[in-house]
Structures are given as C-alpha cells and as structure tokens.
Amino acid sequence: MSTLSVPASGDVPQVEIIAVTPELAAKWLKQNTRNRHLRKRAIGDYARDMAAGKWRLNGEAIKFAADGTLLDGQHRLHAVIESGVAIPFMVVTGLANETQETMDAGRKRSAADAFGLRGEVNATVLASVLKRIWMWKQGDLKFSGNATPTTAECTELLKRHPEIYRSVEIAVRTHQAFRYLPQSVVGTAHHVFSAIDADATVWFFARVGDGAELSSGHPILALRSRVMTDRAEHRRTPDFQYMAYLIRAWNALRADRPLARIQQAADAPMPLPK
Known part of the structure; x- marks a missing residue:
C-alpha cells in the first residue's frame, strides 16, 4: 500500500495491517510534520531487533490524522529504513490531530x-x-x-x-x-x-x-x-x-599476590580479568 485512504469527516478511524517496506516508510515520513525530536538510540534499538527477526506485531500502531499527518510511529519507520527489511504494522488512519497529545503518555515497559x-x-x-x-x-x-x-x-x-x-x-x-x-x-x-x-x-x-x-x-x-x-x-x-x-x-x-589497597581512577582503563 503506497497511499493512505482518509476517512470522510465524521467517520470512525480505519485500521489495517500493512507490511511496511523501507521505501514505504520513507514516503510516510514525508507526512511527519509535527512530532517529537528523534532519539537515535531508540531507532538503533528497534532496527537491531527488526534486522534480527525479533520484532513482533504487538498491536502498537502507526497512526495518521484524517488529513494524512503522521501522528505516531516516526521512530519505528526510521528503524524500518535502517534495518532494510519490511515489517508488518497495524496502521490507524482518520484520527483527530489533537489525539497526538495523549499518545505515548504511559511508561515504557522495561x-x-x-x-x-x-x-x-x-x-x-x-x-x-x-x-x-x-x-x-x-x-x-x-x-x-x-x-x-x-x-x-x-x-x-x-x-x-x-x-x-x-x-x-x-x-x-x-x-x-x-x-x-x-x-x-x-x-x-x-x-x-x-x-x-x-x-x-x-x-x-x-x-x-x-x-x-x-x-x-x-x-x-x-x-x-x-x-x-x-x-x-x-x-x-x-x-x-x-x-x-x-x-x-x-x-x-x-596471581597469588597480596593487595593492601584497591584503587581505580575514573579515567583509568578498565582492567581485564585473567
């Protein structure tokens, strides 16, 4: 799927499961006009899991407003590009723009x-x-x-x-x-x-x-x-x-060596165990 259908005004949001390729992710990111600053480490973490085949479809969606604006999912889409593989995602379209304020408000599961x-x-x-x-x-x-x-x-x-x-x-x-x-x-x-x-x-x-x-x-x-x-x-x-x-x-x-004191300066190299 290369384009997103936008529900008519008053319609309920639509949900699809789409295999998102790096090319499609790049296209969708062009619609990323109002979002948080990127966290490069998060992108790297996601990309490693994706490339290793460890990413799972877990119900977390890529979300778009009714006017096509990307509201949620920029880190995952950047990770798709970095990983170079297609990843299936639940995709929600037709949301109100103001719903972005309530997204990702919970604590990340560690x-x-x-x-x-x-x-x-x-x-x-x-x-x-x-x-x-x-x-x-x-x-x-x-x-x-x-x-x-x-x-x-x-x-x-x-x-x-x-x-x-x-x-x-x-x-x-x-x-x-x-x-x-x-x-x-x-x-x-x-x-x-x-x-x-x-x-x-x-x-x-x-x-x-x-x-x-x-x-x-x-x-x-x-x-x-x-x-x-x-x-x-x-x-x-x-x-x-x-x-x-x-x-x-x-x-x-x-080494069977006595040791009266242990010291380790903060800027000293880490010793290696023998």
Missing part, C-alpha cells in the same frame, strides 16, 4: 517488566545483569550506555547463556550477605570470571559475601574494605569502578 510478566524469579536483577553482560560483550567495558540491549536482545542472550541464571542467584545471595556492591555488577563479574575459572569463582564470591578466612593483605579483604569506605564516605561510585575493583581483587588472587 526488560525487568517483561521478565516479571513471564514469572522469572528476581526479574529486576536478571534484567540488570543481562544488560551489563550485553554491554560488556559489546566492548562497552565502562557501561557507558551509548548502546543498551532491547528486551529481545536480553532474551536472546539468556537463551544462549542460561548459566546467567546462576550468576543472578550469586548476585542476590552476595548482596544479602554484603550490601556494598551492586547486584548487577556482581552478577556480571560472576559470569565473566566463571568463564576463566569456575571453581575459583565459587570461592571468590563466597568470600566476598562473608569475608571469612581472609588474612591481612588478602585481595578480597582489600576489596571489601574499599567498598565499605566508599559507602562510609558517601562517595558516588559508578558501576564500572565497582567492576574494576572486583577485577583487580580477582587478578591479584589469581
């Missing part, structure tokens, strides 16, 4: 919401750990958030790496015993360290949690001291620094 609806245990922690692991695997070692995973990408990551469930369990358990480290970072570190030495990872996080069997100069003791000091001094420590603390303690332990 990955945590989606996992919760599926009945996943610890859905919020699961979503946050998946997000951090996805970013780490993309090379965003400082969790800058320049690109973040969609719910579909989180789901696919969990499907490929079901062992992440165990990392989430350890993150929750460690936090219950020692509440000074973010669960999302602990779960991410557990997943990354487990790929290097699974047995050592078990002992490492058990000791991070309980602090037992640690003599003076032990790397985990230095780690626990550092994060407790940060909390006591009300320092605003970003997640990537917590990740760096864990990696520095892990690397020292693996």
Whole structure:
C-alpha cells in the first residue's frame, strides 16, 4: 500500500495491517510534520531487533490524522529504513490531530517488566545483569550506555547463556550477605570470571559475601574494605569502578599476590580479568 485512504469527516478511524517496506516508510515520513525530536538510540534499538527477526506485531500502531499527518510511529519507520527489511504494522488512519497529545503518555515497559510478566524469579536483577553482560560483550567495558540491549536482545542472550541464571542467584545471595556492591555488577563479574575459572569463582564470591578466612593483605579483604569506605564516605561510585575493583581483587588472587589497597581512577582503563 503506497497511499493512505482518509476517512470522510465524521467517520470512525480505519485500521489495517500493512507490511511496511523501507521505501514505504520513507514516503510516510514525508507526512511527519509535527512530532517529537528523534532519539537515535531508540531507532538503533528497534532496527537491531527488526534486522534480527525479533520484532513482533504487538498491536502498537502507526497512526495518521484524517488529513494524512503522521501522528505516531516516526521512530519505528526510521528503524524500518535502517534495518532494510519490511515489517508488518497495524496502521490507524482518520484520527483527530489533537489525539497526538495523549499518545505515548504511559511508561515504557522495561526488560525487568517483561521478565516479571513471564514469572522469572528476581526479574529486576536478571534484567540488570543481562544488560551489563550485553554491554560488556559489546566492548562497552565502562557501561557507558551509548548502546543498551532491547528486551529481545536480553532474551536472546539468556537463551544462549542460561548459566546467567546462576550468576543472578550469586548476585542476590552476595548482596544479602554484603550490601556494598551492586547486584548487577556482581552478577556480571560472576559470569565473566566463571568463564576463566569456575571453581575459583565459587570461592571468590563466597568470600566476598562473608569475608571469612581472609588474612591481612588478602585481595578480597582489600576489596571489601574499599567498598565499605566508599559507602562510609558517601562517595558516588559508578558501576564500572565497582567492576574494576572486583577485577583487580580477582587478578591479584589469581596471581597469588597480596593487595593492601584497591584503587581505580575514573579515567583509568578498565582492567581485564585473567
């Protein structure tokens, strides 16, 4: 369908399901004369899902006013162009122009919401750990958030790496015993360290949690001291620094090297676990 039929005045809006090609999306965007500023990250997120075949017809419509003005859907249409594939959409025409003011007024459903609806245990922690692991695997070692995973990408990551469930369990358990480290970072570190030495990872996080069997100069003791000091001094420590603390303690332990203090400047490169 290359043109939109406009209902006569007084008619109810019309609804169709249309396979929107990149060419059709470009044509419709010419009718985008009154809309919000584009969010490039949202377009990229949508386009990745579309290109990967993960986009689903979910009832969210591309909406047009009775005079043909595009009211809602500009990000999805730009994503169709970026993805280079045709995507089926519900398309609503014949709306009053003023209805645009009430569109997208609700809060976007997050990955945590989606996992919760599926009945996943610890859905919020699961979503946050998946997000951090996805970013780490993309090379965003400082969790800058320049690109973040969609719910579909989180789901696919969990499907490929079901062992992440165990990392989430350890993150929750460690936090219950020692509440000074973010669960999302602990779960991410557990997943990354487990790929290097699974047995050592078990002992490492058990000791991070309980602090037992640690003599003076032990790397985990230095780690626990550092994060407790940060909390006591009300320092605003970003997640990537917590990740760096864990990696520095892990690397020292693996090298059988004493560690009295852990430091990580904000502008320092992220250390890599060994």
